[in-house]
Amino acid sequence: MSYALESKVQSSExxxxxxxxxxxxxxxxxxxxxxxxxxxxxxxxxxxKDQVGAWALNRxxxxxxxxxxxxxxxxxxxxxxxxxxxxxxxVDHDGLGDEPGGIERxxxxxxxxxLDRDYVMSMRGALPATRFAVEAYVRFVREEPLVVAVASxxxxxxxxxxxxxxxxxxxxxxxFIDDKVMAYFKRRLNQAPRDADFAxxxxxxxxxxxxxxxxxxxxxxxxxxxxxxxxxxLYHAYVDxxxxxxxxxxxxxxx
Amino acid sequence: MSYALESKVQSSExxxxxxxxxxxxxxxxxxxxxxxxxxxxxxxxxxxKDQVGAWALNRxxxxxxxxxxxxxxxxxxxxxxxxxxxxxxxVDHDGLGDEPGGIERxxxxxxxxxLDRDYVMSMRGALPATRFAVEAYVRFVREEPLVVAVASxxxxxxxxxxxxxxxxxxxxxxxFIDDKVMAYFKRRLNQAPRDADFAxxxxxxxxxxxxxxxxxxxxxxxxxxxxxxxxxxLYHAYVDxxxxxxxxxxxxxxx
Numbered sequence: 001m002s003y004a005l006e007s008k009v010q011s012s013e014x015x016x017x018x019x020x021x022x023x024x025x026x027x028x029x030x031x032x033x034x035x036x037x038x039x040x041x042x043x044x045x046x047x048x049k050d051q052v053g054a055w056a057l058n059r060x061x062x063x064x065x066x067x068x069x070x071x072x073x074x075x076x077x078x079x080x081x082x083x084x085x086x087x088x089x090x091v092d093h094d095g096l097g098d099e100p101g102g103i104e105r106x107x108x109x110x111x112x113x114x115l116d117r118d119y120v121m122s123m124r125g126a127l128p129a130t131r132f133a134v135e136a137y138v139r140f141v142r143e144e145p146l147v148v149a150v151a152s153x154x155x156x157x158x159x160x161x162x163x164x165x166x167x168x169x170x171x172x173x174x175x176f177i178d179d180k181v182m183a184y185f186k187r188r189l190n191q192a193p194r195d196a197d198f199a200x201x202x203x204x205x206x207x208x209x210x211x212x213x214x215x216x217x218x219x220x221x222x223x224x225x226x227x228x229x230x231x232x233x234l235y236h237a238y239v240d241x242x243x244x245x246x247x248x249x250x251x252x253x254x255x
Numbered sequence: 256m257s258y259a260l261e262s263k264v265q266s267s268e269x270x271x272x273x274x275x276x277x278x279x280x281x282x283x284x285x286x287x288x289x290x291x292x293x294x295x296x297x298x299x300x301x302x303x304k305d306q307v308g309a310w311a312l313n314r315x316x317x318x319x320x321x322x323x324x325x326x327x328x329x330x331x332x333x334x335x336x337x338x339x340x341x342x343x344x345x346v347d348h349d350g351l352g353d354e355p356g357g358i359e360r361x362x363x364x365x366x367x368x369x370l371d372r373d374y375v376m377s378m379r380g381a382l383p384a385t386r387f388a389v390e391a392y393v394r395f396v397r398e399e400p401l402v403v404a405v406a407s408x409x410x411x412x413x414x415x416x417x418x419x420x421x422x423x424x425x426x427x428x429x430x431f432i433d434d435k436v437m438a439y440f441k442r443r444l445n446q447a448p449r450d451a452d453f454a455x456x457x458x459x460x461x462x463x464x465x466x467x468x469x470x471x472x473x474x475x476x477x478x479x480x481x482x483x484x485x486x487x488x489l490y491h492a493y494v495d496x497x498x499x500x501x502x503x504x505x506x507x508x509x510x
Contacts, residue, residue, distance in 0.1 A: 078319070
């Protein structure tokens with residue numbers, strides 16, 4: 001952060017659009033989950049297939065919650081144009097008509113990792129910390145002021161970089177990963193930036209005072225926490241080996 | 256209602272699918288808003304253009320709330336298939352991509368009735384009773400058990416009949432009504448039955464005991480009330496002439 005921005009951060013003055021933008025991006029630079037050791041292991045080829053499976057199985061909870069949180073947001077929007085824009089997100093994840101969505105593409109990944117689809121979708125084997133974090137996100141979007149709820153989506157600003165690293169890292173490092181199972185991330189390379197650009201412009205236009213701007217910046221921190229908690233829980237369970245009761249245990253009978 | 260159904264209604268026994276179906280339809284026969292005197296006047300050519308305008312302006316509140324209530328429902332649904340099915344409703348009303356939705360078609364109607372589009376969309380001239388009823392519906396769908404929330408959509412079972420009457424009655428009786436402005440209703444002739452059939456099968460499958468079945472039947476009564484209240488308010492204001500403070504006044508400057 002520049003000195004000029006640092007000093008303004010101390011005041012209660014409205015941030016300019018550029019300063020607001022920089023403050024949002026600074027959150028990503030500080031705490032987006034691409035900095036988490038589990039991600040570095042995932043992309044660097046340091047996990048085994050079971051550990052990658054545990055990640056994909058847990059992350060399914062997040063994927064499948066995303067359309068619910070987007071619908072929660074839409075349920076609060078009186079502006080037809082904003083709803084039409086936001087609806088693309090649900091279509092991207094749930095699909096529409098004959099077109100499969102991101103959730104289906106995620107299940108292609110878990111299939112490829114040898115996980116039973118019904119078991120994945122039941123979420124019975126997911127870590128409780130994952131479930132709690134994901135549902136906290138849905139509640140946040142349902143309950144916080146609309147502009148703040150929109151801001152919580154802005155981790156998508158940082159997603160294309162992690163997806164690119166993931167695609168190349170995982171394809172290169174794991175013989176059980178191929179192009180087909182990475183389809184989810186390839187699609188998100190185009191979807192996420194479009195959505196993030198829209199949401200960023202929206203909060204710049206609609207955060208009316210410094211308090212609302214700060215609440216938007218905090219929303220991105222909150223969302224980074226939602227993502228980070230999931231990787232902490234995975235690391236503790238599947239790298240350090242402290243799998244909690246009821247959670248997925250590779251190599252055992254999981255029902 | 257048959258004698259057999261009457262007597263079963265007294266017990267706490269689970270209704271068969273056929274009995275449950277009949278009980279839902281009986282609510283429509285008793286209290287769907289096609290029985291309201293305002294609708295009889297609307298379809299029979301007994302209203303003037305201003306009164307039809309008041310109806311269309313108020314009904315806009317309902318139209319524009321429908322995608323919010325559908326998104327509220329989707330935000331609670333963990334089943335991807337149910338969300339995909341339900342999403343059609345939002346697309347039908349909001350449109351998607353280049354395709355306009357029902358709300359746009361409704362505004363073509365209010366345009367045709369000589370109402371200012373910004374004024375209609377602001378909802379400033381709508382009757383408070385309309386706004387309260389419509390928001391009660393959104394809250395109902397957000398808060399009631401999912402199967403009951405789904406049941407509240409089932410007034411759509413009764414909609415094609417009223418839409419057919421409306422299209423023929425209004426085209427025949429009003430020189431200010433033409434095919435173009437009736438596009439909304441023509442489209443709903445196909446959309447509503449598809450949605451209603453799905454929702455009816457859903458509640459038959461998911462209402463697990465008699466209490467849940469009764470709550471579903473009550474949900475249809477509730478929804479009929481939401482619709483009826485709007486016509487009572489229109490009748491009182493624009494037929495009997497008791498326009499409340501702040502509401503649309505034909506012939507005056509409405510801003």
